[in-house]
Amino acid sequence: NAGVTQTPKFQVLKTGQSMTLQCAQDMNHNSMYWYRQDPGMGLRLIYYSASEGTTDKGEVPNGYNVSRLNKREFSLRLESAAPSQTSVYFCASSDRGPYNEQFFGPGTRLTVL
Protein backbone atom coordinates (compact mmCIF):
# COMPACT_ATOMS: atom_id res chain seq x y z
CA ASN A 1 0.00 0.00 0.00
CA ALA A 2 1.99 2.99 -1.30
CA GLY A 3 -0.57 5.67 -0.40
CA VAL A 4 -0.19 8.73 -2.62
CA THR A 5 2.63 8.73 -5.16
CA GLN A 6 3.84 11.64 -7.30
CA THR A 7 6.15 11.87 -10.30
CA PRO A 8 8.56 13.42 -10.97
CA LYS A 9 10.18 14.36 -7.66
CA PHE A 10 12.20 17.20 -9.18
CA GLN A 11 11.84 19.16 -12.41
CA VAL A 12 13.49 22.19 -13.96
CA LEU A 13 11.71 23.96 -16.81
CA LYS A 14 12.40 26.97 -18.96
CA THR A 15 9.80 29.72 -19.20
CA GLY A 16 7.14 28.74 -21.72
CA GLN A 17 7.70 24.99 -21.54
CA SER A 18 4.86 22.68 -20.64
CA MET A 19 4.74 19.64 -18.41
CA THR A 20 2.37 17.34 -16.56
CA LEU A 21 2.71 16.32 -12.92
CA GLN A 22 1.35 12.87 -12.19
CA CYS A 23 -0.40 11.69 -9.03
CA ALA A 24 -1.85 8.31 -8.11
CA GLN A 25 -3.42 6.87 -4.96
CA ASP A 26 -4.14 3.27 -4.04
CA MET A 27 -6.49 3.89 -1.10
CA ASN A 28 -9.66 3.86 -3.21
CA HIS A 29 -10.31 7.46 -2.22
CA ASN A 30 -12.97 9.46 -4.03
CA SER A 31 -11.47 12.94 -3.70
CA MET A 32 -8.10 14.20 -4.91
CA TYR A 33 -6.38 17.57 -4.64
CA TRP A 34 -3.45 19.58 -5.96
CA TYR A 35 -1.72 22.14 -3.74
CA ARG A 36 1.27 24.39 -4.11
CA GLN A 37 3.52 25.34 -1.23
CA ASP A 38 5.57 28.51 -1.25
CA PRO A 39 7.85 29.72 1.56
CA GLY A 40 5.85 31.26 4.39
CA MET A 41 2.53 30.67 2.60
CA GLY A 42 1.41 27.28 3.81
CA LEU A 43 -0.46 25.17 1.25
CA ARG A 44 -2.81 26.71 -1.27
CA LEU A 45 -5.34 24.66 -3.21
CA ILE A 46 -4.96 24.77 -7.00
CA TYR A 47 -7.65 22.33 -8.17
CA TYR A 48 -9.57 19.48 -6.66
CA SER A 49 -11.70 16.57 -7.80
CA ALA A 50 -14.47 15.63 -5.41
CA SER A 51 -15.15 12.43 -7.32
CA GLU A 52 -14.21 10.68 -10.54
CA GLY A 53 -15.32 12.73 -13.50
CA THR A 54 -15.49 16.09 -11.71
CA THR A 55 -12.94 18.84 -11.19
CA ASP A 56 -13.22 22.28 -9.60
CA LYS A 57 -11.01 25.31 -9.18
CA GLY A 58 -9.37 26.03 -5.89
CA GLU A 59 -7.77 29.19 -4.60
CA VAL A 60 -4.99 29.62 -7.22
CA PRO A 61 -6.03 27.86 -10.48
CA ASN A 62 -4.63 30.32 -13.05
CA GLY A 63 -1.97 28.80 -15.31
CA TYR A 64 -2.94 25.20 -14.51
CA ASN A 65 -5.23 22.51 -15.85
CA VAL A 66 -6.13 19.15 -14.36
CA SER A 67 -7.42 15.79 -15.48
CA ARG A 68 -9.05 13.14 -13.31
CA LEU A 69 -8.06 10.23 -15.51
CA ASN A 70 -9.78 7.61 -13.36
CA LYS A 71 -10.44 7.08 -9.67
CA ARG A 72 -6.75 6.50 -8.95
CA GLU A 73 -5.07 9.22 -10.99
CA PHE A 74 -5.21 13.01 -10.99
CA SER A 75 -2.75 14.98 -13.13
CA LEU A 76 -1.77 18.66 -13.09
CA ARG A 77 -0.63 20.36 -16.29
CA LEU A 78 1.31 23.56 -16.77
CA GLU A 79 0.71 24.65 -20.36
CA SER A 80 3.25 27.50 -20.44
CA ALA A 81 5.40 27.58 -17.34
CA ALA A 82 6.29 30.90 -15.69
CA PRO A 83 8.86 31.67 -12.98
CA SER A 84 5.97 32.46 -10.61
CA GLN A 85 5.07 28.78 -10.78
CA THR A 86 8.31 27.77 -9.11
CA SER A 87 7.06 25.94 -6.06
CA VAL A 88 6.62 22.59 -4.38
CA TYR A 89 3.50 20.81 -5.59
CA PHE A 90 1.64 18.32 -3.43
CA CYS A 91 -1.10 15.92 -4.39
CA ALA A 92 -3.51 14.64 -1.74
CA SER A 93 -6.49 12.32 -1.53
CA SER A 94 -9.35 11.75 0.88
CA ASP A 95 -12.30 9.45 1.22
CA ARG A 96 -15.75 10.93 0.81
CA GLY A 97 -17.22 11.47 4.23
CA PRO A 98 -17.77 14.12 6.87
CA TYR A 99 -14.23 14.37 8.12
CA ASN A 100 -12.16 14.82 5.00
CA GLU A 101 -8.83 13.64 6.37
CA GLN A 102 -6.40 14.22 3.52
CA PHE A 103 -3.32 12.11 2.86
CA PHE A 104 -0.43 13.74 1.02
CA GLY A 105 2.15 12.59 -1.48
CA PRO A 106 5.88 13.40 -1.13
CA GLY A 107 5.75 16.43 -3.44
CA THR A 108 7.28 17.60 -6.73
CA ARG A 109 9.86 20.37 -6.55
CA LEU A 110 9.51 22.50 -9.68
CA THR A 111 11.84 25.29 -10.74
CA VAL A 112 10.99 27.50 -13.71
CA LEU A 113 13.91 29.50 -15.07
Add this chain to the structure above:
Amino acid sequence: GQQLNQSPQSMFIQEGEDVSMNCTSSSIFNTWLWYKQDPGEGPVLLIALYKAGELTSNGRLTAQFGITRKDSFLNISASIPSDVGIYFCAGLTGTASKLTFGTGTRLQVTL
Protein backbone atom coordinates in the same frame (compact mmCIF):
# COMPACT_ATOMS: atom_id res chain seq x y z
CA GLY B 1 -8.09 33.44 -0.29
CA GLN B 2 -8.33 32.93 3.44
CA GLN B 3 -5.47 31.47 5.41
CA LEU B 4 -5.34 30.63 9.05
CA ASN B 5 -2.91 32.50 11.28
CA GLN B 6 -0.52 30.33 13.21
CA SER B 7 1.73 31.43 16.02
CA PRO B 8 4.50 31.40 16.68
CA GLN B 9 6.01 31.33 13.19
CA SER B 10 9.07 29.51 14.52
CA MET B 11 10.33 28.08 17.78
CA PHE B 12 13.72 27.00 19.05
CA ILE B 13 13.48 24.79 22.11
CA GLN B 14 15.62 22.38 24.05
CA GLU B 15 14.98 18.66 24.11
CA GLY B 16 12.59 17.78 26.91
CA GLU B 17 10.71 21.07 26.87
CA ASP B 18 7.00 21.34 26.24
CA VAL B 19 5.73 23.19 23.16
CA SER B 20 2.52 25.11 22.54
CA MET B 21 1.28 26.56 19.28
CA ASN B 22 -2.05 27.89 18.13
CA CYS B 23 -4.11 28.65 15.10
CA THR B 24 -6.73 31.38 14.78
CA SER B 25 -9.30 32.35 12.19
CA SER B 26 -11.89 35.02 11.59
CA SER B 27 -14.25 32.29 10.36
CA ILE B 28 -15.86 29.32 12.04
CA PHE B 29 -14.66 25.81 11.19
CA ASN B 30 -16.40 22.49 11.79
CA THR B 31 -13.26 20.38 11.74
CA TRP B 32 -9.69 21.17 12.72
CA LEU B 33 -6.73 19.10 11.61
CA TRP B 34 -3.08 19.27 12.63
CA TYR B 35 -0.37 18.13 10.22
CA LYS B 36 3.40 17.77 10.53
CA GLN B 37 5.75 18.16 7.60
CA ASP B 38 9.27 16.78 7.74
CA PRO B 39 11.91 18.36 5.50
CA GLY B 40 11.46 17.21 1.91
CA GLU B 41 8.25 15.34 2.63
CA GLY B 42 4.52 15.89 2.37
CA PRO B 43 2.39 16.76 5.42
CA VAL B 44 1.26 13.89 7.63
CA LEU B 45 -1.92 14.02 9.69
CA LEU B 46 -1.31 14.09 13.46
CA ILE B 47 -4.65 14.81 15.08
CA ALA B 48 -8.22 15.50 13.91
CA LEU B 49 -10.81 17.42 15.95
CA TYR B 50 -14.51 17.30 15.16
CA LYS B 51 -16.41 19.09 17.94
CA ALA B 52 -16.07 22.44 19.67
CA GLY B 53 -14.32 22.02 22.99
CA GLU B 54 -12.93 18.60 22.06
CA LEU B 55 -9.56 17.69 23.56
CA THR B 56 -7.72 14.86 21.80
CA SER B 57 -4.36 13.23 22.46
CA ASN B 58 -2.02 11.22 20.28
CA GLY B 59 0.96 10.11 22.34
CA ARG B 60 2.85 13.22 23.45
CA LEU B 61 0.60 15.43 21.34
CA THR B 62 -2.58 17.04 22.62
CA ALA B 63 -4.85 19.28 20.55
CA GLN B 64 -7.98 21.22 21.38
CA PHE B 65 -10.84 22.52 19.26
CA GLY B 66 -11.63 26.00 20.59
CA ILE B 67 -15.06 26.69 22.03
CA THR B 68 -15.63 29.57 19.60
CA ARG B 69 -14.77 27.22 16.68
CA LYS B 70 -12.38 29.89 15.45
CA ASP B 71 -9.21 28.52 16.97
CA SER B 72 -7.27 25.41 17.85
CA PHE B 73 -4.22 24.60 19.95
CA LEU B 74 -1.53 21.96 19.73
CA ASN B 75 0.75 21.00 22.60
CA ILE B 76 3.76 18.70 22.43
CA SER B 77 5.12 17.42 25.72
CA ALA B 78 8.72 16.42 26.43
CA SER B 79 10.00 17.30 22.95
CA ILE B 80 12.54 15.06 21.22
CA PRO B 81 14.78 15.72 18.19
CA SER B 82 12.41 13.96 15.77
CA ASP B 83 9.74 16.56 16.58
CA VAL B 84 11.64 18.94 14.28
CA GLY B 85 9.55 20.04 11.33
CA ILE B 86 6.76 22.37 10.30
CA TYR B 87 3.37 22.04 11.96
CA PHE B 88 0.29 23.11 10.04
CA CYS B 89 -3.25 23.55 11.20
CA ALA B 90 -6.07 23.14 8.71
CA GLY B 91 -9.77 23.90 8.96
CA LEU B 92 -12.81 22.52 7.20
CA THR B 93 -16.15 24.26 7.05
CA GLY B 94 -19.55 23.07 5.95
CA THR B 95 -19.75 20.21 3.48
CA ALA B 96 -17.05 21.53 1.17
CA SER B 97 -14.16 19.24 0.49
CA LYS B 98 -11.64 22.05 0.66
CA LEU B 99 -9.28 22.56 3.56
CA THR B 100 -7.88 25.94 4.54
CA PHE B 101 -4.31 25.68 5.78
CA GLY B 102 -2.43 27.75 8.27
CA THR B 103 0.90 29.41 7.56
CA GLY B 104 2.83 26.90 9.66
CA THR B 105 4.98 26.84 12.79
CA ARG B 106 8.58 25.75 12.28
CA LEU B 107 9.94 23.82 15.27
CA GLN B 108 13.64 23.33 15.96
CA VAL B 109 14.79 21.15 18.85
CA THR B 110 18.29 21.44 20.27
CA LEU B 111 19.99 18.82 22.38
